[in-house]
Amino acid sequence: MTTTARICSESVFLVSGGARGVTAQCVMKLAQSSQCKFILLGRSAISGQEPEWAQGCEDEAELKKRVMQVLIAQGEKPTPMGVQKVFNQIIGQREIQATLAAIRQAGSRVEYISVDITNKIELQQAISDITQRLGTITGIIHGAGNLADKLIEKKTERDFETVYAAKVQGLENLLSCIPINQLQHLVLFSSVAGFYGNAGQSDYALANEILNKSAHLIKQQHPDCHVVSINWGPWDSGMVTPELKRAFAQRNIAVIPLDVGAQMLVNELAEKNQNDAQVVIGSPITPAAAPANPKLSSYRIRRCLSLAANPFLHDYVTGDCPVLPATVAASWLINTCEQRYPGYRFRRLERFNVLEGIIFDESQPHEFVVDVQETAKLESGEIVSEVLIWSELHRDQVDVHYRGQITIAPPFGSLTSPSDPSPLPTYAGADLATTATSGQLLYPGILFQGRSFQGLQQVLNISPERITLHCIAPKLSAAQKGQFVVKTFDPYIADSVYQAIAVWMRQSHRGVGLPSEFELVEQFMSLTAGESYYLSVEIQSATETSIIANAIAHDIEGKIYFRFSNIKIVITQQLNRAFASSVGYIT
Structure with a gap:
């Protein structure tokens, strides 16, 4: 682990876009915590004193009225655009002065420079002059940015240059003026739009993702510098109107309170975080659901699968061969339907059947086909489709592997989660409690699943009719998931239902x-990797050849994450032998 210098009163930060908006909030908070020095860069020029006619006027309507009167007195014809321009200049001056006053009140020295950071020569001259007064610059916070939000087909080259130059050219110019090996801290204000993408912000997303990649590259080349690119979500600032907040709420996008966000910036500059070159602070951005064409359609998607491309399969081996878990096959079908309609989310999977499971051995087909036939588009917005996965090993042999019915729907705000009516059992079962109550004893003593699927932590209750367990959602890297990334339905978590029954x-x-069918799977809330939850399973029937059970994943208060109804597990002697060789016991 590398060591960087702590921020102290002698640290000097050069801050682009730092005199107004959220960057200013962060600088003020940093001043309060460290009393370091700041050089703030902005395009707005500041004058010594506000016009007498504007002084003391805080009401927006009254101030605009005064602007109109002044323009008329000067012989000009006031237009809405002209009035707004003068109004913005006055408000901008006030914000800059307020920022400078707050930083000084916190005990920091600060100077403001009016400069365009996309003008390299002008920037070099301005920085050279001011460092003679404040000292050597030890940190950069690059918070400048422009927006030109439009759908890509409506964007112009000027739009792109305006957005791109402030972020990318601005960073290049800053680093051309300040050698990187001189810096102890480099903070880049990126956006969740760069991490997730966002409609209407193709140029903004691209520019911010360049900042993200730059942070990783610079950190690799200069490990002693604390480099971080912060992918911010929307802040609760003046730019977020009540209408925009409602739109964010419908897409489950939370806004960041000003004080909270500013403190997060200070926290990210702590020594313990110096190896994190990129962080995301904000909700995932999902596309808004567009109205679906009422016409029913069908489509076919081909996919090549391999063991090498999906490392998690090595954690799902029965006998000698990896197999595709039923929940992963279900997520494959769910993701296919969701991708057809961006912004729509999984609601229900019905009558899911494992007909011919996919085994990764020498006889495995190279290519698989997903067929989707839409059967209904309801007034509620739900889209219902019949889905199946099949393959053709030889021209005369077609194998159908999985079949089911999937319903997706637009995200109408947050979906209300039902609650489990039964209380959470807190007592342990008699026999298993003494031999396998903890996850360490469940894997691999009873269960064959490897690390990618090991979510069961403790058996809380077991009886002839029921089992309840405490679980923690497994953490998998993107590389481990391979071709099966998690969207709304997490198959690595859902497999815990089958494990509980086992x-x-x-x-x-x-x-x-092994599971052969699910009558119904419903999802109400999402679980994240590392999150704690409980799994309650009720056995409906049990014979020598099959088990039928219901299962719910819920929190400690009983709110349900997802629910499986009528899971059928088929028991055969062949499976018993295969499992025995996988986990080392004979039943």
Whole structure:
């Protein structure tokens, strides 16, 4: 781990876009915590004193009225655009002066320079003059940026240059004026738009993603510098109107309170975070759901699967061969339907059947086909489709692997989660409690799943009719997930339902088996990697050849994340032998 210098009163930060807006809020908070020095850069020129006619006027309507009167007195014809321009200049001056006053009140020295950071020569001269007074610059905070939000087909070259230059050319110019090996801190204000993408912001997303990649590259080349690109979500500032807040709420995008966001910037500059070159602070951006064409359609998607491309499969081996988990196959179908309609989310999976599971051995087909046939588009916005996965190993042999019915829908705000009516059991079962209550004893003693699927932590209750467990959602890297990234339905978490039933089966001496069908899967809330939850399973019927069960994943208060109804587990002697070789026991 590298060591960087702490921020102190002798630290000097050069801050682009730092006199107004959210960057100014962050600088003020940093001044309060460290009393360091600041050089703020902005395009607005500041004058010594506000016009007498504007002084003391805080009401927007009254101030604009005074602007109109002044323009008329000067012989000009006031237009809405002209009035707004003068109004903005006055408000901008006030914001800059307020920022400077707040920084000085916190105990920091600060100077403001009116300069265009996209003008390299002008920037070099301005920085050279001021460093003679404040000292050597030890840190850069690049917060400048422009917006020109439009759909890509409506964007002009000028729009692109305006957005791109402030972020990318601005950073290049700053680093051309201040050698990187002189810096102890480099903070880049990026955006979640660069990380997730966002409609109407193709240029802004591209520019911010360049900042992200630049941070990683600079950190690699200069490990002693604390480099971080912060991908901010929307802030609760004047730019976020009540209408925009409502739009964000409909897409489950939270806004960042000013004080909270500013403190997060200070926190990110702590020594313990010096190896994090990129952080995301904000909600994921999902596209707004567009109205669906009422016409029913069908489509076919081909996909090549390989063991090498999907490392998680090495954690799902029965006998000698990796197999595709049923929940991963379900997520494959769910993701296919969601991708067809950006912004729509998974609601229900019905009558899902495992017909011919996919086994990764020498006989595995190279290519698989997903067929989707839309069957209904309801007034509620829901789209219902029949789906299946099949392959053709030989021209005369077609194998259907999985089949089901999927419903997706627009995200009408937050979906209300039902609650489990039964209380969460807090007592331990008699037999299993003494031998396998913890996750360490469940894997691999009872369950064959490897690390990618190991979510069960402790058996809280087990009886002839029920089992309840405490779980933690597994953490997988993007590389481990391979071709099966998580969108709304997480198959690596959902597999815990099958595992819970397998634990119950072992306790009741029912042997082992694999899921063959789910009558219904419903999702209400999402779980994130590392999050704690509870799994309650009720056994509906149990014979020598099959188990039928219901399962819910819920929080400690009983609010449900997802629910499986009528899961069927098929038991065979062949499976018993395969599982025995996988986990090292014989049933």
